[in-house]
Amino acid sequence: MDNTGWxxxxxxxxxxxxxxxxxxxxKVIEQPGVISFAGGIPDPALFPRxxxxxxxxxxxxxxxxxxxxxxxxxxxxxxxxxxxxxGHMAGKGVACRPENILITSGSQQALEFLGKLFISPxxxxxxxxxxxxxxxxxxxxxxxxxxxxxxxxxxxxxxSYHEAATRAGGAVSFAYVVPDFANPTGETLTRAERLxxxxxARDLDIPIVEDSPYSALRFDGxxxxxxxxxxxxxxxxxDASRVIHCGSFSKVFTPGLRVxxxxxxxxxxxxxxLIKQASDLNSPAINQQVMLHLAQTLFDEQIAKxxxxxxxxxxxxxxxxxxxxxxxxxxxxxxxxxxxxxxxPEGQDTVALLxxxxxxxxxxxxxxxxxxxxxxxxxxxxxxxxxxxxxEIERGxxxxxxxLSGG
Amino acid sequence: MDNTGWxxxxxxxxxxxxxxxxxxxxKVIEQPGVISFAGGIPDPALFPRxxxxxxxxxxxxxxxxxxxxxxxxxxxxxxxxxxxxxGHMAGKGVACRPENILITSGSQQALEFLGKLFISPxxxxxxxxxxxxxxxxxxxxxxxxxxxxxxxxxxxxxxSYHEAATRAGGAVSFAYVVPDFANPTGETLTRAERLxxxxxARDLDIPIVEDSPYSALRFDGxxxxxxxxxxxxxxxxxDASRVIHCGSFSKVFTPGLRVxxxxxxxxxxxxxxLIKQASDLNSPAINQQVMLHLAQTLFDEQIAKxxxxxxxxxxxxxxxxxxxxxxxxxxxxxxxxxxxxxxxPEGQDTVALLxxxxxxxxxxxxxxxxxxxxxxxxxxxxxxxxxxxxxEIERGxxxxxxxLSGG
Numbered sequence: 046m047d048n049t050g051w052x053x054x055x056x057x058x059x060x061x062x063x064x065x066x067x068x069x070x071x072k073v074i075e076q077p078g079v080i081s082f083a084g085g086i087p088d089p090a091l092f093p094r095x096x097x098x099x100x101x102x103x104x105x106x107x108x109x110x111x112x113x114x115x116x117x118x119x120x121x122x123x124x125x126x127x128x129x130x131x132g133h134m135a136g137k138g139v140a141c142r143p144e145n146i147l148i149t150s151g152s153q154q155a156l157e158f159l160g161k162l163f164i165s166p167x168x169x170x171x172x173x174x175x176x177x178x179x180x181x182x183x184x185x186x187x188x189x190x191x192x193x194x195x196x197x198x199x200x201x202x203x204x205s206y207h208e209a210a211t212r213a214g215g216a217v218s219f220a221y222v223v224p225d226f227a228n229p230t231g232e233t234l235t236r237a238e239r240l241x242x243x244x245x246a247r248d249l250d251i252p253i254v255e256d257s258p259y260s261a262l263r264f265d266g267x268x269x270x271x272x273x274x275x276x277x278x279x280x281x282x283x284d285a286s287r288v289i290h291c292g293s294f295s296k297v298f299t300p301g302l303r304v305x306x307x308x309x310x311x312x313x314x315x316x317x318x319l320i321k322q323a324s325d326l327n328s329p330a331i332n333q334q335v336m337l338h339l340a341q342t343l344f345d346e347q348i349a350k351x352x353x354x355x356x357x358x359x360x361x362x363x364x365x366x367x368x369x370x371x372x373x374x375x376x377x378x379x380x381x382x383x384x385x386x387x388x389x390p391e392g393q394d395t396v397a398l399l400x401x402x403x404x405x406x407x408x409x410x411x412x413x414x415x416x417x418x419x420x421x422x423x424x425x426x427x428x429x430x431x432x433x434x435x436x437e438i439e440r441g442x443x444x445x446x447x448x449l450s451g452g
Numbered sequence: 453m454d455n456t457g458w459x460x461x462x463x464x465x466x467x468x469x470x471x472x473x474x475x476x477x478x479k480v481i482e483q484p485g486v487i488s489f490a491g492g493i494p495d496p497a498l499f500p501r502x503x504x505x506x507x508x509x510x511x512x513x514x515x516x517x518x519x520x521x522x523x524x525x526x527x528x529x530x531x532x533x534x535x536x537x538x539g540h541m542a543g544k545g546v547a548c549r550p551e552n553i554l555i556t557s558g559s560q561q562a563l564e565f566l567g568k569l570f571i572s573p574x575x576x577x578x579x580x581x582x583x584x585x586x587x588x589x590x591x592x593x594x595x596x597x598x599x600x601x602x603x604x605x606x607x608x609x610x611x612s613y614h615e616a617a618t619r620a621g622g623a624v625s626f627a628y629v630v631p632d633f634a635n636p637t638g639e640t641l642t643r644a645e646r647l648x649x650x651x652x653a654r655d656l657d658i659p660i661v662e663d664s665p666y667s668a669l670r671f672d673g674x675x676x677x678x679x680x681x682x683x684x685x686x687x688x689x690x691d692a693s694r695v696i697h698c699g700s701f702s703k704v705f706t707p708g709l710r711v712x713x714x715x716x717x718x719x720x721x722x723x724x725x726l727i728k729q730a731s732d733l734n735s736p737a738i739n740q741q742v743m744l745h746l747a748q749t750l751f752d753e754q755i756a757k758x759x760x761x762x763x764x765x766x767x768x769x770x771x772x773x774x775x776x777x778x779x780x781x782x783x784x785x786x787x788x789x790x791x792x793x794x795x796x797p798e799g800q801d802t803v804a805l806l807x808x809x810x811x812x813x814x815x816x817x818x819x820x821x822x823x824x825x826x827x828x829x830x831x832x833x834x835x836x837x838x839x840x841x842x843x844e845i846e847r848g849x850x851x852x853x854x855x856l857s858g859g
Contacts, residue, residue, distance in 0.1 A: 052719075055723060059569060062723075086524060092522045098508065112499065115496065115499045115707075115708035117708070162466060182730040186568055299523075301736055302736055303732060312457050320593070324564045326558060328557075
């Protein structure tokens with residue numbers, strides 16, 4: 046290679062792909078002494094380590110099971126796991142069959158596949174502002190434009206979205222939402238907002254991508270129907286639904302086995318399966334079988350345990366925020382999940398504050414602008430309460446508040 | 453959804469994506485009684501099941517190791533596994549550092565990433581004819597044109613490739629080859645052919661993707677230097693190399709853990725890491741750690757065992773072909789790997805013959821046209837000797853020969 050390096054050789058779609066600030070952060074903050082409210086990382090004390098060890102051991106002790114678990118397998122995913130998910134989705138009001146389920150390597154892979162399937166060059170994706178950073182990264186190779194889903198705060202109509210997409214040179218490809226305990230805000234869409242979104246999607250004739258990794262982690266308040274279940278209540282069958290539901294075991298059991306799923310019309314699943322085949326042939330069969338064992342034996346118990354622990358941490362963080370934060374700072378009060386969203390007075394810049402916070406207070410968070418497609422939101426930040434130890438939460442929030450107060 | 457279904461909503465790039473005939477075949481031929489020479493599937497009797505069980509068990513027995521093995525991890529891959537691969541590549545004449553290694557979910561994922569990184573719309577990829585079907589699928593979402601690498605059979609020049617790519621509307625993005633015991637032909641590029649390819653790549657100023665999953669499976673003949681090692685001998689350092697080497701543990705240990713790697717200049721690895729992050733965050737850390745344990749304790753022994761078993765099967769298949777095949781049929785004589793390539797007299801159609809072969813002889817193979825970007829090669833087929841039992845090989849080839857003879 047000559048001195049110019051490889052850049053001129055890279056494809057046009059690489060222009061939109063940048064390093065994740067969160068992932069880069071994860072490297073920096075792994076210093077002893079730093080209290081991290083940054084990554085959306087499950088508490089490893091909750092991983093059902095012994096049950097996982099037992100499941101691997103049982104599968105590998107049987108030569109016939111091992112021969113299948115260690116072999117190439119079908120791109121759709123393990124049939125028994127897909128059957129379990131069919132039952133799980135039925136419990137969420139979504140009647141479906143195994144043909145409606147694809148196993149993916151976490152929800153992240155599902156988002157990447159959906160971008161590939163639906164976003165043509167110049168198309169517009171509708172996303173919340175702020176939205177999940179990983180979704181923006183997953184869609185980026187398809188070079189979409191973005192438009193903001195309003196929810197109660199704007200009076201955007203289907204026509205206005207359509208016209209904006211046309212001006213951007215394409216069509217609206219889909220609406221993407223994290224309806225429950227959203228990453229990054231911790232907020233949950235109301236039933237009315239879900240129905241409004243469905244109506245908008247019908248008017249625009251677009252699919253809705255319902256990214257639902259946190260929905261099982263509800264600590265209080267009433268369970269909310271999935272958008273897919275609300276759609277099925279009117280359209281009748283999963284194959285007629287415009288909602289694509291992405292589920293994950295990462296936040297319930299462990300993210301380390303990389304097992305998630307998509308539930309959608311069989312036509313969409315067929316095409317996602319082609320994409321899966323071309324992308325990595327199949328997710329590790331042995332990991333899927335281990336996850337099935339956990340789901341069959343521990344699901345409700347594990348959710349209860351996780352909610353109990355995270356509820357304590359959320360309450361500690363909310364109490365500490367109340368106690369320490371300077372006037373003019375506001376925050377979300379999530380009923381579940383992993384995240385609290387903090388808004389500082391206008392004019393503050395949380396990117397600059399992060400440097401200061403790490404240096405002076407030994408506390409890390411994610412600057413909020415990372416979660417905006419247009420990189421606004423400079424006065425916001427995401428705090429995660431799932432990973433830090435209870436005793437670190439009070440101490441970390443107090444130290445952070447002192448930095449925010451200019452102390 | 454209305455009656456037209458989702459098709460009008462799918463992105464333009466889905467036009468090029470079709471179901472893999474091989475993967476669809478795998479479903480059909482899993483009937484008892486069918487002898488399959490179709491899939492390129494390792495013999496599960498060779499999977500080091502007990503060592504794998506022991507590795508999972510050891511990792512999960514230690515709470516600290518388990519907490520990391522079951523957590524999200526860095527997109528680049530497990531640092532210790534990358535360090536092992538650095539040593540492994542040094543043994544192949546490629547001096548590199550961990551920054552030159554990315555862990556992928558099998559080689560298939562590496563190919564998908566490389567397509568994304570290098571192929572802009574209308575670009576041309578240079579591939580052998582025939583070539584690995586999975587590579588064509590991996591590149592398909594980027595809608596490339598294809599041009600054929602000649603190797604000894606044509607007199608194509610850099611200029612002629614460049615001109616053809618310009619006519620197709622873009623540039624040549626890269627040359628893709630499986631240099632050792634190729635899928636599907638079983639053939640190995642000579643040293644002279646490797647040097648010619650490097651010269652062509654230099655003239656065109658393009659990278660070479662060296663897909664090398666079978667290279668460890670050499671039964672006889674002299675080891676051949678990797679194209680990357682040949683390039684380093686003249687360009688000096690990995691960061692100056694235009695060769696991107698894709699390695700895999702799938703054919704040596706097990707494909708079920710989905711662990712492969714890319715070795716390339718650090719600039720390319722950085723960009724592939726961004727793609728990895730957006731695609732699935734990271735490959736399962738626990739599987740990478742298990743693979744490291746196997747690599748550290750069993751690598752040479754496992755290769756010796758695998759080569760011994762596959763050599764016997766190859767010899768049985770070559771002997772059976774010699775004994776039974778009708779006049780006018782020719783085949784490759786691979787020095788390793790998993791595949792033999794059969795060429796029937798002009799005018800024969802192996803797609804039609806496959807139906808007949810399964811129905812009349814209970815024998816499956818892959819019709820050769822699946823491996824040609826232009827879907828020619830109707831009189832060819834791929835036979836794999838890795839999976840069938842030794843006693844099935846003689847019987848299956850005899851039965852297949854009888855079908856080919858019109859018997």
